[in-house]
Amino acid sequence: MRFSKLIALSAAFLALLWSCxxxxxxxxxxxxxxxxxxxxxxxxxxxxxxKALTLTVTAPAxxxxxxxxxxxxxxxxxxxxxxxxxxxxxxxxxxxxxxxATLTVTSGSLSKTVSVKQAAVEKPTPPEPVTVDPDLTNAxxxxxxxxxxxxxxxxxxxxxxxxxxxxxxxxxxxRVNEIFQKTGKHPALAGYDYIFLQYSPxxxxxxxxxxxxxxxxxxxxxxxxxxxxxxxxxxxxxxEADWEKGKAGNYEGxxxxxxxxSFSIVRALQSGTWENEFILKDIEKVAGYLKLLQQEGxxxxxRPLHEAAGNYTLYGSNGAWFWWGRGxxxxxxxxxxxxxxxxxxxxxxxxxxxxxxxxxxxRAEKDYASWYPGNDQVDIVxxxxxxxxxxxxxxxxKAAVDLSGGHKLVTVSECGNIPDxxxxxxxxxxxxxxxxxxxxxxxxxxxxxxxxxxxxxxVMTRExxxxxx
Numbered sequence: 001m002r003f004s005k006l007i008a009l010s011a012a013f014l015a016l017l018w019s020c021x022x023x024x025x026x027x028x029x030x031x032x033x034x035x036x037x038x039x040x041x042x043x044x045x046x047x048x049x050x051k052a053l054t055l056t057v058t059a060p061a062x063x064x065x066x067x068x069x070x071x072x073x074x075x076x077x078x079x080x081x082x083x084x085x086x087x088x089x090x091x092x093x094x095x096x097x098x099x100x101a102t103l104t105v106t107s108g109s110l111s112k113t114v115s116v117k118q119a120a121v122e123k124p125t126p127p128e129p130v131t132v133d134p135d136l137t138n139a140x141x142x143x144x145x146x147x148x149x150x151x152x153x154x155x156x157x158x159x160x161x162x163x164x165x166x167x168x169x170x171x172x173x174x175r176v177n178e179i180f181q182k183t184g185k186h187p188a189l190a191g192y193d194y195i196f197l198q199y200s201p202x203x204x205x206x207x208x209x210x211x212x213x214x215x216x217x218x219x220x221x222x223x224x225x226x227x228x229x230x231x232x233x234x235x236x237x238x239x240e241a242d243w244e245k246g247k248a249g250n251y252e253g254x255x256x257x258x259x260x261x262s263f264s265i266v267r268a269l270q271s272g273t274w275e276n277e278f279i280l281k282d283i284e285k286v287a288g289y290l291k292l293l294q295q296e297g298x299x300x301x302x303r304p305l306h307e308a309a310g311n312y313t314l315y316g317s318n319g320a321w322f323w324w325g326r327g328x329x330x331x332x333x334x335x336x337x338x339x340x341x342x343x344x345x346x347x348x349x350x351x352x353x354x355x356x357x358x359x360x361x362x363r364a365e366k367d368y369a370s371w372y373p374g375n376d377q378v379d380i381v382x383x384x385x386x387x388x389x390x391x392x393x394x395x396x397x398k399a400a401v402d403l404s405g406g407h408k409l410v411t412v413s414e415c416g417n418i419p420d421x422x423x424x425x426x427x428x429x430x431x432x433x434x435x436x437x438x439x440x441x442x443x444x445x446x447x448x449x450x451x452x453x454x455x456x457x458x459v460m461t462r463e464x465x466x467x468x469x
Contacts, residue, residue, distance in 0.1 A: 131406045136379055142350045145299040147468040152432050160421035161433035161460045163189030169210045170195050173217045182447050183454040186462035190221040191435050195233035203249045212289040222298045225465040229301035236263040240274045258326050265327040269334050287347040294351040306357035307384055308332045309371035329370040336373045357382040357413050360396045368403050375407050382413025390420045390444050392427040416442040421458050
């Protein structure tokens with residue numbers, strides 16, 4: 001039986017009314033009014049077609065006994081005083097899977113075809129047609145980057161890739177391995193972060209070390225057929241004086257939150273300012289680390305300047321969550337384009353798949369379009385979703401799809417509690433992957449939930465990934 005969604009079929013107290021026949025004159029009178037015949041069933045095995053089920057059921061029957069007023073004479077000549085009750089629930093894990101259930105009743109002489117008129121078979125919302133652009137926005141993209149994009153495009157609406165963000169130094173596979181310990185399977189996607197860029201390589205004598213020149217974690221993930229994602233919590237100095245202190249290894253004046261730094265994105269885009277000089281040097285530095293991945297043939301789902309679209313004006317006088325959103329939509333778009341021009345044009349990176357990220361804020365959805373860099377600048381639209389449930393996220397999905405007119409893949413680029421991929425797919429959502437931010441803070445992501453997700457045929461693990469090299 002083909003199920004396209006987690007199905008619950010329940011039809012209670014199905015009544016079959018049978019006409020009764022008079023008994024011969026030499027027997028006791030028989031009640032000839034129609035009787036309710038019900039059958040107690042625990043499960044069934046029947047194809048689902050449309051919104052009605054046709055079942056063949058059997059129930060115990062007994063011979064006619066003279067004198068009993070509750071005889072029912074059936075058309076096939078058998079007799080029974082049993083009720084036929086149809087009340088069961090059949091669940092199919094997860095969407096679009098084949099599941100078989102079996103109707104089990106006591107065997108007997110009564111065999112009738114029963115039409116379940118009220119059993120609504122819930123079918124999935126078909127996925128939106130895949131109209132996304134067939135090619136990456138960088139015409140010079142590497143062969144491996146093109147293969148990754150083509151693979152993601154094939155999976156849209158079919159399967160969702162599992163993913164986790166690294167913790168600690170943001171440049172390790174600790175959480176990837178933790179999920180393996182929980183479930184016996186690795187996430188298909190590992191996320192890393194250049195959040196500690198200013199500390200890399202860490203000055204001698206520090207009690208912790210960050211060195212983005214060490215790409216062993218990403219190499220391990222890619223070698224095992226997993227995908228690699230990098231984002232950038234871009235720390236900046238609060239003042240030119242703080243920048244000078246940073247050159248000497250003192251980064252106390254650095255931050256990326258608007259309420260922790262007065263760094264101006266507007267001035268950073270103006271040639272001749274210290275802010276502009278700073279960001280250009282940082283872009284050069286991050287390009288060097290991304291180049292190491294390119295040299296190893298590793299494509300990167302590259303997600304800088306995240307969440308600017310969606311939280312502007314939500315944080316009072318600070319304007320936004322991160323400094324790259326403080327100046328409003330236009331400066332943020334300009335910075336995105338500058339970043340692309342530098343990384344691809346000047347530094348020759350061809351391994352980047354560009355992911356633009358929205359912050360899932362309902363009151364800001366009307367403004368998403370003003371922040372969007374454009375279909376020629378973005379490969380994938382991501383939404384960062386932190387919700388108190390694991391239900392489908394149709395509103396956020398629609399907002400992401402509409403932003404590009406359906407021309408871009410969409411993904412849950414960050415999440416707390418994981419939206420159930422089966423429910424999402426059954427609702428017609430075409431998320432490419434989910435990426436969990438923190439394994440400890442979100443209580444609905446229990447070990448049992450993780451095991452269920454990683455064993456679902458609708459979720460892809462690293463073990464199931466093809467080689468895209």
